[in-house]
Amino acid sequence: xxxxxxxxxxxxxxxxxxxxxxxxxxxxxxxxxxxxxxxxxxxxxxxxxxxxxxxxxxxxxxxxxxxxxxxxxxxxxxxxxxxxxxxxxxxxxxxxxxxxxxxxxxxxxxxxxxxxxxxxxxxxxxxxxxxxxxxxxxxxxxxxxxxxxxxxxxxxxxxxxxxxxxxxxxxxxxxxxxxxxxxxxxxxxxxxxxxxxxxxxxxxxxxxxxxxxxxxxxxxxxxxxxxxxxxxxxxxxxxxxxxxxxxxxxxxxxxxxxxxxxxxxxxxxxxxxxxxxxxxxxxxxxxxxxxxxxxxxxxxxxxxxxxxxxxxxxxxxxxxxxxxxxxxxxxxxxxxxxxxxxxxxxxxxxxxxxxxxxxxxxx
Amino acid sequence: xxxxxxxxxxxxxxxxxxxxxxxxxxxxxxxxxxxxxxxxxxxxxxxxxxxxxxxxxxxxxxxxxxxxxxxxxxxxxxxxxxxxxxxxxxxxxxxxxxxxxxxxxxxxxxxxxxxxxxxxxxxxxxxxxxxxxxxxxxxxxxxxxxxxxxxxxxxxxxxxxxxxxxxxxxxxxxxxxxxxxxxxxxxxxxxxxxxxxxxxxxxxxxxxxxxxxxxxxxxxxxxxxxxxxxxxxxxxxxxxxxxxxxxxxxxxxxxxxxxxxxx
Numbered sequence: 293x294x295x296x297x298x299x300x301x302x303x304x305x306x307x308x309x310x311x312x313x314x315x316x317x318x319x320x321x322x323x324x325x326x327x328x329x330x331x332x333x334x335x336x337x338x339x340x341x342x343x344x345x346x347x348x349x350x351x352x353x354x355x356x357x358x359x360x361x362x363x364x365x366x367x368x369x370x371x372x373x374x375x376x377x378x379x380x381x382x383x384x385x386x387x388x389x390x391x392x393x394x395x396x397x398x399x400x401x402x403x404x405x406x407x408x409x410x411x412x413x414x415x416x417x418x419x420x421x422x423x424x425x426x427x428x429x430x431x432x433x434x435x436x437x438x439x440x441x442x443x444x445x446x447x448x449x450x451x452x453x454x455x456x457x458x459x460x461x462x463x464x465x466x467x468x469x470x471x472x473x474x475x476x477x478x479x480x481x482x483x484x485x486x487x488x489x490x491x492x493x494x495x496x497x498x499x500x501x502x503x504x505x506x507x508x509x510x511x512x513x514x515x516x517x518x519x520x521x522x523x524x525x526x527x528x529x530x531x532x533x534x535x536x537x538x539x540x541x542x543x544x545x546x547x548x549x550x551x552x553x554x555x556x557x558x559x560x561x562x563x564x565x566x567x568x569x570x571x572x573x574x575x576x577x578x579x580x581x582x583x584x585x586x587x588x589x590x591x592x593x594x595x596x597x598x599x600x601x602x603x604x605x606x607x608x609x610x611x612x613x614x615x616x617x618x619x620x621x622x623x624x625x626x627x628x629x630x631x632x633x634x635x636x637x638x639x640x641x642x643x644x645x646x647x648x649x650x651x652x653x654x655x
Numbered sequence: 656x657x658x659x660x661x662x663x664x665x666x667x668x669x670x671x672x673x674x675x676x677x678x679x680x681x682x683x684x685x686x687x688x689x690x691x692x693x694x695x696x697x698x699x700x701x702x703x704x705x706x707x708x709x710x711x712x713x714x715x716x717x718x719x720x721x722x723x724x725x726x727x728x729x730x731x732x733x734x735x736x737x738x739x740x741x742x743x744x745x746x747x748x749x750x751x752x753x754x755x756x757x758x759x760x761x762x763x764x765x766x767x768x769x770x771x772x773x774x775x776x777x778x779x780x781x782x783x784x785x786x787x788x789x790x791x792x793x794x795x796x797x798x799x800x801x802x803x804x805x806x807x808x809x810x811x812x813x814x815x816x817x818x819x820x821x822x823x824x825x826x827x828x829x830x831x832x833x834x835x836x837x838x839x840x841x842x843x844x845x846x847x848x849x850x851x852x853x854x855x856x857x858x859x860x861x862x863x864x865x866x867x868x869x870x871x872x873x874x875x876x877x878x879x880x881x882x883x884x885x886x887x888x889x890x891x892x893x894x895x896x897x898x899x900x901x902x903x904x905x906x907x908x909x910x911x912x913x914x915x916x917x918x
Contacts, residue, residue, distance in 0.1 A: 474745035479673065482744065482764035486679040537673045578699050578723040606826060608815050616828060637817060637824035
């Protein structure tokens with residue numbers, strides 16, 4: 293019962309008043325006028341005063357009630373729940389405003405007011421009807437407000453759910469690509485073992501690369517939000533491992549624009565293309581080749597990433613389709629429908645894979 | 656070639672495309688079989704066969720997975736002229752085949768105890784030193800070579816369509832292709848990203864495409880069923896297929912309407 297803290301997320305500057313709640317909406321204003329007119333029409337037959345006077349009184353009362361309602365709603369206080377304060381303000385307004393009207397009509401003489409039976413009767417009548425109608429109006433307005441709030445929350449919820457669904461879809465797709473091939477792992481470990489046994493100074497950095505690769509490739513250890521910088525480290529780790537294994541057949545370069553390192557990027561997206569380049573381009577050829585990885589921001593928000601190799605090239609029957617389809621789906625889930633991956637044949641031989649994405653914000 | 660020398664100093668060739676692993680095997684063998692002389696190292700199957708022909712070592716260690724000619728193919732070339740031991744990283748298929756065929760193999764990363772078993776078997780067999788008494792693995796190796804070739808990526812059906820777009824040759828994944836239509840001397844490839852012209856004829860393509868996905872609906876058109884939204888009957892016995900998310904429709908001639916009959 294102590295406090296009912298009002299959430300004030302929408303107001304940047306704290307103060308005693310919530311400005312956004314103070315100004316009545318056009319609909320509220322129109323509603324108040326309509327109700328006042330209806331009240332005046334209803335009261336007219338049972339009062340002796342001319343209709344214009346009654347109407348003026350009703351409008352005045354209506355406006356006071358609306359004012360009370362808005363002020364009580366905008367006032368930052370922690371003693372009463374807002375709706376109680378608002379209904380109280382309306383009731384108070386209903387009691388006070390007809391009294392003010394009556395006092396004005398008798399020139400401020402209370403005893404004259406108290407002595408006049410029709411005046412007191414009129415006051416009670418107006419107060420009761422204004423209090424009743426005003427409270428109903430206040431409750432109705434509060435109900436509408438809560439409804440709008442519920443709708444806004446539902447919208448927010450739907451938005452969050454969609455984000456979650458997208459993340460879940462990405463995680464599922466990622467799981468499908470993230471499989472460490474036993475053949476790759478055991479061959480790599482055999483190489484590392486030799487480095488260790490021969491006391492090579494390369495052992496330590498190679499271990500670091502292996503750990504970096506495994507961390508990314510194991511579904512359980514996936515990061516929720518990876519950046520292009522993370523991807524660059526992963527690709528470098530993988531290529532360092534491959535360089536250890538085929539030093540006479542592989543050369544590589546990585547050239548990613550430093551400003552792009554903070555870009556959120558689907559984890560293992562670039563790696564998929566690099567693995568393809570090794571598997572289908574470099575590894576099958578006795579002479580191996582060179583792999584070039586890069587990323588550039590083109591005009592505006594468009595970003596181009598590429599993995600180009602000078603390997604043997606893809607045969608028309610080579611099956612890398614599912615990995616690429618998967619990558620395409622993930623890119624579109626991540627960056628929108630205008631993103632995608634394209635494969636081009638390189639002269640004299642090799643493949644160039646290009647990713648085009650539209651960055652979410654022009655950072 | 657008189658094998659009197661060979662009886663005293665056994666010789667070996669090691670073939671692996673990864674230099675550290677060649678080095679490692681050399682090290683293991685130096686410890687387990689000091690008399691063995693590794694006379695050559697090769698980086699792929701073809702080199703292995705060349706070096707073998709040159710030096711005729713008695714023992715050959717062949718990595719299964721090598722570029723160009725793989726270990727199994729090299730073993731087929733060497734035949735019964737040497738003792739062959741395969742070296743392989745995890746490969747369920749190969750290991751199973753070797754076991755069933757009683758072919759000697761060691762698994763990477765190499766455990767010395769396992770290698771010692773192989774070394775002892777080799778030493779026992781070299782005492783006999785007669786090529787003719789070596790078992791013949793030809794048929795099994797041929798089957799394996801075939802299997803490994805296929806696994807190398809060569810699927811039975813077309814996975815890519817290579818089409819010139821400007822100066823570049825674009826590789827279109829087959830599942831992105833909506834339909835193929837013959838157009839004078841060319842074939843039009845309609846795919847998710849646009850249209851491209853290729854020189855391969857529709858008939859040639861029909862033979863190379865997966866019949867589960869690609870069906871001929873007209874003399875001049877093949878459609879990818881994955882992109883078909885629905886079929887509607889047209890005048891006479893003909894019909895039309897409507898594509899998912901696209902406006903164009905493809906005519907289905909009478910002889911192909913049966914493909915779309917209700918189940």
